[in-house]
Amino acid sequence: MDDDDDNADFGNILDGTHTIEISHAGDAEKVSVTIASTDHFVTSALVRHGIIPCSPISPSVTISIDALELYRVAWLWNPHFSIQAFVKSICDLHGTVFHRYLPRQVSISFDLYLQLRTRVDSLINTVIHRNSPDWRLRNACPCCTYELQNEPTMTFRLLYAMDGNNSLKRVEHSDEENLCAGRWKNMVDEKMKRSWGVYDETGIFLAVCRHGFCLLIADMVQSGELAKHPLSIVAKLLDAFGTDLGSRYDIGCQFKTTLDNSVLGPLAHSLNHTCLVGAFHGHAHKCLCQLYHLATYISGLGLEDLETCECTFSKSNALASTLCYASVFHRQQLIAVYFEHNDEYEVYPSLGNFLYNNYKQALDILSDSEINLKKLMQDIHIPDESVFEWWLQEERDYLHGLRNAAATHRMETACRHTLELFKKDLATVQELENKLDIVQRWVPEDFEWQNAGRLVAKRRYQRALDTLEGLVVARIFELTKMNHSGTGYKLRKHIANALQTRSAAIHTALDWSLALTPPRRTLKWDKVIEYAFLANFDLLQDAREDVSEHPWVTPAARQAMDLYFKMCRAKEEILRVNVKIRHLVTYIRDEDHYLCACEAQMLLSEPALAYQIGA
Numbered sequence: 001m002d003d004d005d006d007n008a009d010f011g012n013i014l015d016g017t018h019t020i021e022i023s024h025a026g027d028a029e030k031v032s033v034t035i036a037s038t039d040h041f042v043t044s045a046l047v048r049h050g051i052i053p054c055s056p057i058s059p060s061v062t063i064s065i066d067a068l069e070l071y072r073v074a075w076l077w078n079p080h081f082s083i084q085a086f087v088k089s090i091c092d093l094h095g096t097v098f099h100r101y102l103p104r105q106v107s108i109s110f111d112l113y114l115q116l117r118t119r120v121d122s123l124i125n126t127v128i129h130r131n132s133p134d135w136r137l138r139n140a141c142p143c144c145t146y147e148l149q150n151e152p153t154m155t156f157r158l159l160y161a162m163d164g165n166n167s168l169k170r171v172e173h174s175d176e177e178n179l180c181a182g183r184w185k186n187m188v189d190e191k192m193k194r195s196w197g198v199y200d201e202t203g204i205f206l207a208v209c210r211h212g213f214c215l216l217i218a219d220m221v222q223s224g225e226l227a228k229h230p231l232s233i234v235a236k237l238l239d240a241f242g243t244d245l246g247s248r249y250d251i252g253c254q255f256k257t258t259l260d261n262s263v264l265g266p267l268a269h270s271l272n273h274t275c276l277v278g279a280f281h282g283h284a285h286k287c288l289c290q291l292y293h294l295a296t297y298i299s300g301l302g303l304e305d306l307e308t309c310e311c312t313f314s315k316s317n318a319l320a321s322t323l324c325y326a327s328v329f330h331r332q333q334l335i336a337v338y339f340e341h342n343d344e345y346e347v348y349p350s351l352g353n354f355l356y357n358n359y360k361q362a363l364d365i366l367s368d369s370e371i372n373l374k375k376l377m378q379d380i381h382i383p384d385e386s387v388f389e390w391w392l393q394e395e396r397d398y399l400h401g402l403r404n405a406a407a408t409h410r411m412e413t414a415c416r417h418t419l420e421l422f423k424k425d426l427a428t429v430q431e432l433e434n435k436l437d438i439v440q441r442w443v444p445e446d447f448e449w450q451n452a453g454r455l456v457a458k459r460r461y462q463r464a465l466d467t468l469e470g471l472v473v474a475r476i477f478e479l480t481k482m483n484h485s486g487t488g489y490k491l492r493k494h495i496a497n498a499l500q501t502r503s504a505a506i507h508t509a510l511d512w513s514l515a516l517t518p519p520r521r522t523l524k525w526d527k528v529i530e531y532a533f534l535a536n537f538d539l540l541q542d543a544r545e546d547v548s549e550h551p552w553v554t555p556a557a558r559q560a561m562d563l564y565f566k567m568c569r570a571k572e573e574i575l576r577v578n579v580k581i582r583h584l585v586t587y588i589r590d591e592d593h594y595l596c597a598c599e600a601q602m603l604l605s606e607p608a609l610a611y612q613i614g615a
Contacts, residue, residue: 054105054111059104063090068113076341080316083107111330114337124612138239140343141213142587145241145579151579155300155572157244159210161278162233163309164225166203166319170331192410201331205229205246207237208308211354212347214339218333227262235264238271248276248306274298278306289398296565297392302573303362315342351584352549359577362570369563369570375559380551388564391552392510398550 039045043053052068053059071086084103091098110149125131127384130139139145205218205225216236218229228248238244277293296299319338323331387495433441442449551557595613 004600012198047116052109054108061102061109063106063109065113071110072114072337076338076345079322079338082322083110094394111333114333120612123609126233127602127606127609128595128613134240136244136517137236139207140215141211142348143583144209144213145356146583146587147580148586150348151582152575152578154576155244156246156274158237158241159208159236159248159276159304159306160215160247161210161248161302161306161308162205162207162230163249163313164203164229165204165313165316166220166225167317168201168323168331168335169320169326170201172200180283200328205233205334206309206312207233208312210304210306210308211351212308212312213343214312216333217339231262231264234268234273238264238273243271245271246274246276246301248278256392274275276301288396291392291399293397296562296569299568300572301569302576303358303569304506304573312342321375355577355581355584358573362426362573362577365566365570366574369567373560373563373567376556376563379561380554382555382557382560388561391561394550395552422600520573533572 033045033049033051035042035045036048039048041056043056043059046059046062047065048052050065051062052065054061067090071081071083073085075081083106087102087106088098091102115186121591122131125135130136200222201450202222202224205220207215207217209215216233218232220226220229230247234247237247275293276295276298277289278295293298295304295306316338319334322333328335376382442452444450552561599610599614602613
C-alpha cells in the first residue's frame with residue numbers, strides 16, 4: 001500500500017515525460033513513477049506501473065495490483081476473509097498504523113481492479129469471437145455442450161438441476177411501507193412491522209448442469225421462490241439448447257404440472273423436455289411420484305442423483321456473511337465473480353475425477369449385482385428380466401387404483417345426496433316401490449334391513465381400509481427405498497424426518513378404523529412402524545384386492561427389482577461417460593489449438609491482448 005500527499009495535481013492532464021516519487025507508508029524508500037507522453041492522466045501511469053489508485057483525482061492511497069490479486073484469490077477460496085482483515089494484515093507487514101478509512105479506499109481500488117479484469121475479458125472475447133449473448137451458456141460445460149459428430153444418441157442431451165437458496169439474501173437499507181399492516185391482524189405487531197421488507201433480494205435461483213457448471217442465475221428480488229423463476233430458466237434453456245433436456249426441481253411432479261399448465265407447456269412437450277425428481281425429494285415424496293419420477297426408474301438417466309444444487313449451495317453459502325449488508329452492486333458483483341471462479345478453478349479441474357468416479361461406480365455395480373441378481377432370480381423362479389418392468393407397471397397401476405378410490409368416494413357421496421333428495425319426493429318413492437315390486441317397506445327388524453346394514457358396514461370398513469392401505473403401503477415402499485445402498489446417513493435422516501411428519505395421516509386413519517362396527521381386526525401404530533415389507537401387512541387380506549399376494553411385494557422380489565434397475569442405470573452411465581470423455585478430451589485439444597492460433601494472429605497487432613489470450 002502506498003501513501004502520497006505531496007502531489008495534489010495527480011488528475012491533471014500532463015504533456016511530455018515526467019517522473020514523480022511515491023513514498024511507501026512507514027518506509028523511507030521512494031518509488032519513481034514515470035509519466036509518459038501517452039499518459040493523459042496520472043492514473044493511467046499508475047496502472048501502467050502496477051498500482052491502482054483509490055480515486056481518479058489526487059489519490060492519496062494506492063495499492064498494488066499484486067496485492068489486489070492476492071486478496072481476490074484469497075477471498076474466492078475463503079469468502080469469510082474480509083477487506084478489513086486484509087488491510088490490517090498489509091498494515092502489519094508494512095509496520096503502518098491501521099486507519100478506519102483504509103478498508104473503504106481499498107474497496108474502491110478493488111472494484112476498479114475487478115472492472116479492469118472484466119474489461120480485459122470482454123476485449124479478449126471480442127477478439128476470439130466469443131462475445132455473442134448466449135455464447136457462455138451454450139459452451140458452459142465441455143462435457144454437456146461440446147457435441148461431436150457420429151456419437152451415440154443420448155436420451156437426455158442436457159441434464160440440469162435448479163433450485164432456490166435464501167442464504168445470499170441482502171438486507172434492504174431503505175424503509176419500506178408495510179402494505180399488509182392495515183389488512184391482516186398478524187401484521188400489526190410491531191416486530192412484524194419492522195421485519196416487513198427487511199430483505200430486498202431474498203436469495204438466488206440457480207441452474208447447474210450435472211457436472212456442476214453454473215448455467216443461469218436468477219435474482220429473487222422482493223419475492224420468495226416462485227414458479228416464475230424455474231419457468232424463466234426452462235424457457236431460456238429451451239431456447240439455447242432445444243430438444244431432449246432433463247431438469248430436476250425441488251418440487252418435482254408439482255413443477256411438472258405447473259409447466260404443463262403454463263404457456264411453456266406445449267413448447268416443452270414439443271421439444272421433449274422432461275421434469276425429473278432428485279434422490280432426496282423422490283424418497284421423501286409420495287410413492288406414486290417415485291414410481292414415475294425417481295431416478296432409479298428413469299431410462300437414460302444413468303447414475304445421476306440430480307442433487308447438484310445442494311453441492312453447489314453448500315459451497316456458496318460461505319458468501320452469506322459477506323453479502324447480507326452489501327450494496328446491490330457489490331452483491332451482484334461478488335456472486336458473479338464467485339461462480340465464475342468456481343467454474344474455472346473447481347468444477348473444470350474436477351471433470352476428469354468426476355467421470356472416472358462415475359465410470360468406476362458403474363463398473364462396481366455391474367460386477368457386484370450381476371451374480372446376486374441371477375441368484376435371486378433363481379430363488380424366486382423369475383424366468384426373464386422383463387418381469388421387473390412388468391412388476392413396476394403393475395405397482396403403478398395398483399397405486400393408481402388406490403388414488404382413484406378417493407374420486408370414486410366423492411362420486412358415491414354425490415350419488416347419495418341425490419338419492420336423499422329423491423327420497424323427499426314421495427311420488428318418486430312410490431314409483432320406485434312399484435318398479436321393485438316392494439309390497440311392504442323394510443324396518444330395522446326385517447332380515448333384508450339387517451343384511452343391507454351389514455353390507456353398508458362392510459363397505460365402510462373397506463373404504464377405511466383403502467385409505468389406510470394407501471398410506472401404509474406408500475410408507476413401506478418409502479422405507480424400503482430409504483435403505484438403498486449408497487444412501488448417506490444425513491440423507492436417511494432427512495427422509496426419516498419427512499416420513500415422521502407424514503405419519504400423522506396414518507394416525508388419523510387408524511383412529512377411523514378402530515371405530516368401525518362390527519369390530520374388525522385392528523392395527524396399532526406401534527405395529528405399523530415395525531413393518532418393513534408388505535408381506536407383514538396381514539390386514540391387507542381384508543382389502544378388496546389382497547396386494548400381499550403379488551410377487552413384487554416380497555422382500556426378495558423387491559431386492560431383485562432394485563438390483564435390476566441399478567444395473568440398467570449403470571449400463572446407461574457407462575455409455576454416457578464414454579461419450580462425455582470424448583467430449584472433454586476433444587474440447588481440451590481443440591481449445592488449445594484455437595487459443596494458440598488466436599494468440600499468434602494477435603501477436604503483432606495487439607501484443608498485450610495476445611499475452612492475455614495465452615495466459
